[in-house]
Amino acid sequence: MTHSDLSSALFAAHEAVDLAVEYLLKRTPLHISAKGDRDIVTNADVDIECIVRDLLLAKDPHVGFLGEEHGAIGDQTTHWVLDPVDGTINFAHGNPLFAIALALVCEDQPILGVTALPALGTRYWAADGHGAFRDGKPITVSSAHNLDEALVGFCDYGSGPDAGTRDRLCAEVDGKVTAQARGLRRFGSTALDLVWVADGTLDACILFGDRPWDTASGAIIAREAGARVVDADGKPHNTRSRCLVAAAPGLADSLLPLMSVAKATPYWPQPGATPC
Numbered sequence: 126m127t128h129s130d131l132s133s134a135l136f137a138a139h140e141a142v143d144l145a146v147e148y149l150l151k152r153t154p155l156h157i158s159a160k161g162d163r164d165i166v167t168n169a170d171v172d173i174e175c176i177v178r179d180l181l182l183a184k185d186p187h188v189g190f191l192g193e194e195h196g197a198i199g200d201q202t203t204h205w206v207l208d209p210v211d212g213t214i215n216f217a218h219g220n221p222l223f224a225i226a227l228a229l230v231c232e233d234q235p236i237l238g239v240t241a242l243p244a245l246g247t248r249y250w251a252a253d254g255h256g257a258f259r260d261g262k263p264i265t266v267s268s269a270h271n272l273d274e275a276l277v278g279f280c281d282y283g284s285g286p287d288a289g290t291r292d293r294l295c296a297e298v299d300g301k302v303t304a305q306a307r308g309l310r311r312f313g314s315t316a317l318d319l320v321w322v323a324d325g326t327l328d329a330c331i332l333f334g335d336r337p338w339d340t341a342s343g344a345i346i347a348r349e350a351g352a353r354v355v356d357a358d359g360k361p362h363n364t365r366s367r368c369l370v371a372a373a374p375g376l377a378d379s380l381l382p383l384m385s386v387a388k389a390t391p392y393w394p395q396p397g398a399t400p401c
Contacts, residue, residue, distance in 0.1 A: 126203075126236060131252050134229050137184050138205075138239045139250070141177045145209065145225045146243045148173055167217055170194055173209035177227065181205050188229075193338040203231045206364070208338035212314030221245055224316035228341035233363040238342030240320050249320040251349035257323050266351045267325035270375030272305045277380075278318035278330035279311050290390055294333050297386045302331070305379075315369075319343025322371045323350035329372035329380055333392050337364040344371070353377040356394045357384040367392040 126134070149169055174192040182190060182199070189204030191197040197204070205227065210216050212223030221244030228238040237252040249264070251257040257264050269275045279302065282288075282295045303309050310327070312318060316339065318330035323346045332340065341364055348354045348371075355361060357368035359381050368387055370380050387393045 126231065131237060131255075135237050135239070135250065135252050137181060138227050138229065138237060141180050142225055142227055142239045142241050142248070144176050144180060145173045145227075146241050146248075148176060149210070149225065149243050166194060167210065167213060169216070170209045170213055173225065174207060177207050177209065178205075191230075191337060193336070203229070206230050206235070206337045206341040208316060208342075211316040211339065212312075215313045220313070222312050222314055222317055224314050224320075226316035226338065226342040228345065230337070230341055230364055233365055235341040235345040235364070238345045240316050240342045240346060242317060242320070249323060249343075249346050251323075251346040253345065253349070255349070257346045257350035259320070259324050264324040264350050266322060266347070266373045267328045268375070269328040269373045272302075272376060272379045273307060275306045275328035275373075275376055276308045276310065276326075277302050277306050278321065278327045279309050280315060280332040280334060281311060281313060287391065291333050291392070294386050294390065294392060298331060298333075298383050301383050302380075315339045316343050319347045319371055322352050322373075323347040325373075329370065329376050331380065331384075332369040333367070333387070335367050335369050340364075340366075340369055344369070347371045355381070357381075357387045357392065358394050360394065366394065368394075 171194050174194045178190050189199030189201045192207045208226040211226050216223040225241045228235040239250040241248045249259050282292050321327040322330050344354045352371045354371045356366045362369050
């Protein structure tokens with residue numbers, strides 16, 4: 126994708142997120158229903174996904190779309206990925222720690238991302254090779270080098286049919302990080318964790334149970350801010366990954382050995398296509 130194409134796509138992404146933020150700030154979750162074990166959806170999730178999808182497809186119908194609520198349509202070689210409300214449980218309970226996360230993905234790698242934290246009034250974005258920004262100002266990761274000085278974000282424990290495996294992995298890593306780090310926090314939104322790694326609010330974050338809409342936008346924002354964003358085995362993270370470690374460069378080597386607990390589980394990297 127050329128620089129001009131990337132700039133146009135980033136402009137479209139901001140326009141779409143503008144509409145999503147405007148919608149979300151004017152509404153409360155009137156309808157809440159269960160999607161599965163400890164997994165809910167609100168009217169806002171569904172409506173925002175439709176708003177963003179329709180705008181982006183109208184601008185360029187040749188670019189596909191993948192949303193958390195309605196799945197994939199169109200070409201998935203290059204496609205948009207949206208989490209309309211990441212942290213839906215927080216949102217439904219009036220907790221301000223939720224995000225809208227939109228990314229453009231090419232062959233399993235995000236090439237731009239826009240993540241808004243509507244209740245906090247901040248927005249983050251990045252494009253491949255162009256750095257990362259919060260509200261228009263450049264951001265970089267923290268300078269932490271030792272785990273005992275690090276604040277680490279961590280994913281929720283398991284839900285759904287594979288909850289037992291994820292619970293076990295989370296419990297093992299949780300215990301080890303808690304014992305070694307300055308602090309461990311579970312905010313309930315991976316998109317938020319990733320942009321907070323990007324601006325140094327967190328020094329690292331760890332996720333088991335990755336889905337593309339959870340991480341695509343935040344992964345490129347964190348990477349462009351200087352973070353190492355990798356899979357459980359230390360190889361570059363992509364949208365097929367089931368685990369994620371995003372960390373200030375000085376911390377990644379301390380955290381990665383803890384991820385070996387995922388070997389021989391569905392959360393360890395699987396063979397697949399090479400990212401572009």
